[in-house]
Amino acid sequence: MPVSPPPLKGLPLNALRAFEAAARLGGFAAAATELGVTAGAITAHVKTLEEALGAPLFERHARGVRLTALGQRVLPDFVEAFDRLGLAVQTLRAEAAPRQVHIATLPAIAQLWLSPRLPAIRAAAPEIAVSITAMEAPPDLKRAPFDLNLFFREDNLGRLVSADEIFPVCAPQLAADLVHPRDLAQVPCLSDAVWADDWQLWAEVAAPGWSFAPRGPVFSLYALAVEETVNGAGVLVGHEPLVAQQLATGALVAPFGARRRLRRTLRLWSARPLRPGSAAARVADWLSA
Template structure:
């Protein structure tokens, strides 16, 4: 009677994913954010992996963790492997649901630029379903299940749609009190935490050397800041692409002529080459042209 020898156990997949993400991103907290779990879960997965291997992949110290020599040697292979796995999963999703397009973008872009274009997109391509996920930072498209990513990126980045041009905007009633940029010191100036440096960038051009500092309400959602500007709560630095509808409707006006082009663009891109005629390619082409 033959006896089958015990098979070596494959290392836990969750542990391998946690190790690779933490090693590539430089910490457990960053890995947790990318994988959508808690830092404690990353710690537990890595410990379980190290226990199963009988070897350490990270050295723990007071300021965090660093890779051991073993961890450094094996990381490149796991990064390539998970990149390949991510690509294979994206291909599987695309083949399984070829008429569905998933887009990741900033909340402000989703609400103020992308959402108003969806009715026209549906009319132009009625057989395509578009799903939008709003997030504060671009996802790793080699791993995340998105076909397209729409974010502001450095000037010269691929997939440029529009330049990022900024200038103050406000309700028409408030604009009547503004004749020159220095008048901003006497009215509320709305700020948002997403683009906290907007006022400084604009004021350095419009009021050089004055050291202007906005005083007024601060919002964590740019779309909410825009609505409050429409409501007359104060003057906001508008991003041309995001306030265009309000300017066209007259609910916001630009009281000054000075406009500043930031060194970045609104960019629409994909981690893989889009097949001509595919749903994702058609959506990307329509958004760039529209």
């Protein structure tokens, strides 16, 4: 009589994913943010996995968690496995929807640099649908479902799209009273919460030795700060790629000649090679031209 033993029960994929994310990112809260679940869900998944294995993967402490020796040994294999899975999923998405392109970028880049270029892309290739997701930091493209990444970077990853030079900009009606950088002390100076050191970086080249402390509103959205500058609310440090359109139309002017080129540049990249002639490759060519 043939023997049919019950199949060996596998480990739950969601639990393995929770372990890998928590181990790679160094905590349950960070893993929850990446996976879009609660920290309690990560805790439950990891506990289920540890119970199934009969061995702990993390040491719990008052300040967080730390991998056990077992967890440290197996983590590299799981990182590689989920990286490969993520890339395979991206390939599947691209093959299933070859005319859709998903771009991840900063909110300011999305609104001020990318959005004005979309009509030309639609006119040149109406069959391509471009989706944009604005986020404050680049995603892990090996895991996230994006075809292209467009962010400021200080390395040479991907394609150079534009240099980043900074200099004060304002509405034309304010420029007449701005002759010397020290005249900025008499007008509101708008700031961006993320690029909080812009004014000091520019002042170092415009007036060396001048300790300038801007007085004026602070915005968490750079695009909103640009809009308020156009409205005459004050002077803002402009990032050349992001204010080029307003300068071209005359909505903004640069009252001073001094500029500072930053180390970072606007760069476009993908986690996997773009197939020549594909929708993503065509969009990348347009954006980096």
